Amino acid sequence: MHIVDAEGCYLIDANGKRYLDFSSQLMCSNLGHKNQVVIDSIKKQAEDLAYAMPGYATNARAELSKLLLEVLPKGINKFFFTTSGTDANEAAFKIARMYTGKTKIISRYRSYHGSTSSSIAATGDPRRWPMEPRGKAQGVIFAPEAHCYKCPLKHSYPDCGLACADYIEHMIRNESDVAAVLVEPIVGTNGVIVPPKGYMQKLRKICDENGVLLIADEVMAGWGRTGEWFAMDLWGVTPDILTTAKGITSAYVPLGLCATSEKIGDFFQDNYFAHGHTYEAHPMTLLPAVATINEMKRLKLVERAKELEPFVHEKLVALKAKHPSIGEIRGHGLFWAVDLVKNQKTKEPFNTYADKISGKALLVDQIAGKCLAEGMTIQAWVSHFVIAPPLIVTKEEIEWGINLLDKWLHLADEQCMPTEEPASTSVTSDA
Structure with a gap:
């Protein structure tokens, strides 16, 4: 078509x-x-400054960062800008591993996290299969999804006591090297799967008690889609790392975001951050995000x-x-x-x-x-x-x-x- x-x-x-x-x-x-405000922001940024390398500050970067502090879950305030959701997840995995000194990522079977090497390895659905055994080599292990309608554990909620979350705790305690648990707060392409009450809070508690980071992939569920700025806001839970893309510019230009807590961000003040790319914080992508957020607020x-x-x-x-x-x-x-x-x-x-x-x-x-x-x-x-x-x-x-x-x-x-x-x-x- x-x-x-x-x-x-x-x-x-x-x-x-x-x-x-x-x-x-x-x-x-x-x-x-065809939102005219976003279109005009693209034109303006092209006229003002089409590109600056990631090591420079720009007006668009400062303006967007201020707005992100207003709309992201409280406590998420360190930002790394990418060009897509899969890039944001790649950054999240590196950050989690560098910060914790551990290797393994626990993902879930009904999930999609992107098409690049680590992101597809962390994807639970069959789009990963042609890449096997690469996923195993990259230290990703899979847990059951929180899907009460078709529970993979054959349990019934609420009598199960959130067995799907308990299973993740069992995995953590029987694996020696878990850096993070990765979830789509509401699973996207694989079924818009809404977790049961208490699941996200319990998962947050499990991660805290076991020294494991919680990564929320809000590439699809973020930006007002669920009736909150971010799906994690539905349960009042703040992840350690939040990744997003898509709605951040309403897809007018390609932009992704990997955002962390200040504690994680501060770690890299004294430790080398082994990541980056030419188009990180590209100004042509940042000002349209400013326009998008302002339009979402206005409307x-x-x-x-x-x-x-x-x-x-x-x-x-x-x-x-x-x-x-x-x-x-x-x-x-x-x-x-x-x-x-x-x-x-x-x-x-x-x-x-x-x-x-x-x-x-x-x-x-x-x-x-x-x-x-x-x-x-x-x-x-x-x-x-x-x-x-x-x-x-x-x-x-x-x-x-x-x-x-x-x-x-x-x-x-x-x-x-x-x-x-x-x-x-x-x-x-x-x-």
Whole structure:
């Protein structure tokens, strides 16, 4: 599809056809398209100072740093600027290992952390598989995800006592060299998986008691998407290191951020920081981030995502009630997943990771293709859809998008296996 223009919540192809951008491209265009304030900031920075090496201070760097102190979780105040989320994670791993003197990173199976060497090694999903055994060589080990709907430990919350967190503690105590635990606070591409109440607080406590750092990958969940500036704010938990990208500039220019506590930052006042690159803190990427944050504040988009959450929740609950192919809906703010299953009781999906890797035609892709033909783009991954429109979206646009999905879900319903007894409505939205 040849895209030639975009404005607001819509993409426009070479034939002039408009498409509702129902997943903010790759869950990154939070401000929507063609925001003039951000566009003007790009022009201004190009005219003022197109480039300065990372060793120099710039006005854009100072201005952005001040704003970050206002919106990041309190206590996160040392910044290393990158050009993407995967670069931010690469920096986080190096920082964690240099700071602790340890090697191993615990990640989770339902995760994605980027495509470069260490980031893909820390990715739990099958995009890592072609790189094996490189991941093992890079000192990454994997824990079960906090996914109550399909618990990998076959437990039931809350009776389990958060066994998925306890398992991570068991790993730490049986590994000699753990530097950090890496989590997406709300898992992104792999299902918008919301952890149960108490999980993040317990994980913070486990890390503190065992001298392990907690890294929060907020590349996708950050920047107002969940109704808070950052998903970790939902639980009042501050990580030791926070990585982010995407919404920091609403993807108008490529920028990532690796931010740490002052304690970690101070360590490198007296110890060599063995990391860096030519485009770190590139001024052309920093001023658009300033504009993006200011626009989010002006338009009250974080508050807007929180205000729209009940509306989206209501519409998705109604959608699930109509379609036996929907196993669960889950999310926060304007960040939701619709999970498809053959059978609501057994929770068997229509497709698996193996199908994705093999190139088999996936049911979710067929449905997404029907939606595309009628003027909507939506991200489909293995067995679920990600609903994450720009934060400027209207209720009418949300309703139109969900109605279009409703229209084509019969393709899944027709392939459902009979359920012997009605399944209870399964919805995850309360952190």
